[in-house]
Amino acid sequence: MNVKTFIHGxxxxxxxxxxxATVKDGKCTWRLxxxxxxxxxxxxxxxxxxxxxxxxxxNIGRQDAALWLLANGCRDIPEELWxxxxxxxxxxxDGRPIIPAPSRGARKRRRQSATPTAPLTPAQTEALQMxxxxxxxxxxxAKATGKSRTAMEKLxxxxxxxxxxxxxEKVKTRALPTDARGxxxxxxxxxxxxxxxxxx
Numbered sequence: 457m458n459v460k461t462f463i464h465g466x467x468x469x470x471x472x473x474x475x476x477a478t479v480k481d482g483k484c485t486w487r488l489x490x491x492x493x494x495x496x497x498x499x500x501x502x503x504x505x506x507x508x509x510x511x512x513x514x515n516i517g518r519q520d521a522a523l524w525l526l527a528n529g530c531r532d533i534p535e536e537l538w539x540x541x542x543x544x545x546x547x548x549x550d551g552r553p554i555i556p557a558p559s560r561g562a563r564k565r566r567r568q569s570a571t572p573t574a575p576l577t578p579a580q581t582e583a584l585q586m587x588x589x590x591x592x593x594x595x596x597x598a599k600a601t602g603k604s605r606t607a608m609e610k611l612x613x614x615x616x617x618x619x620x621x622x623x624x625e626k627v628k629t630r631a632l633p634t635d636a637r638g639x640x641x642x643x644x645x646x647x648x649x650x651x652x653x654x655x656x
Contacts, residue, residue, distance in 0.1 A: 458470065458471050458472055459487070459489075459500060459502075461498075461500055463494070463498060463514075463515055468491070468493075468498075470487075470489040470491060470498055470500060471489075471491070474489045474490050474491050474492070475487055475488070475489055476488045476489060476490050476497070476534045477525055477530050477532055477533065477534060479525070479528045479530050481528065483503060483505055484501050484502065484503055485501070485502050486499060486500070486501050486528075487499075487500045487501075487502070488500075488521060488524075488525065490534075490536075494515060496515050496516055496517050496518065496521075497515075497516050497517070497518070497520075497521040498514070498515060498516075499514045499516055499521070499524065518536075518537060518540055519540045521537060521540075522537040522538075522540035522541055523540070523544075525537070526541060526544065526545065526555065529555060529556070530555065531555050533553060533555065538551065538552075538553055541553045574618065575618075576615055576618055576619075579611050580611050580612075580614055580615035580618070581615065582601065582611075583597070583601075583608055583611035583612045583615055584612060584615045584616070584619075586600055586601055586608070587608070587612050594608050594609050594612060595608075597612075
């Protein structure tokens with residue numbers, strides 16, 4: 457297929473018979489042409505998803521063309537470019553160059569995930585469950601399971617650490633107000649009885 461492209465700002469036609477090599481790279485197709493009117497090679501790029509999007513062809517020399525094909529792992533390097541590869545690659549007995557597979561660059565080191573933690577022990581699972589049932593009251597959970605408060609607290613904290621969670625903030629409590637007799641004096645402000653008592 458003939459291709460119209462710009463080389464040095466002048467529109468030129470690259471003929472299908474002048475095509476020397478094709479390299480597919482990602483979503484682009486690169487074609488190397490050897491036009492009769494050009495002292496060198498034309499490297500043309502077409503976006504495979506949108507064929508109408510084309511890059512201006514680049515005019516490159518024989519050595520650059522050979523090295524570009526070698527770097528991209530092209531197996532079908534034109535015979536006219538083989539001399540440019542002397543000293544860079546090994547050659548077979550028939551004179552054909554042995555093209556190595558393209559290098560994929562430095563291997564990226566995978567980011568290690570967090571160190572895997574050991575699974576919860578049955579005692580830790582029970583401690584987390586009991587403290588949850590008793591709404592964070594470790595002493596009540598310890599009493600319900602028949603363990604000491606310190607043992608229950610230890611198991612609970614170890615279980616939380618394995619799950620990657622912190623201890624929930626302890627809610628600060630304060631004593632309820634008391635009346636003159638020492639009884640807890642809690643009045644409901646919405647209750648009518650309280651308002652009547654206040655009036656007397």
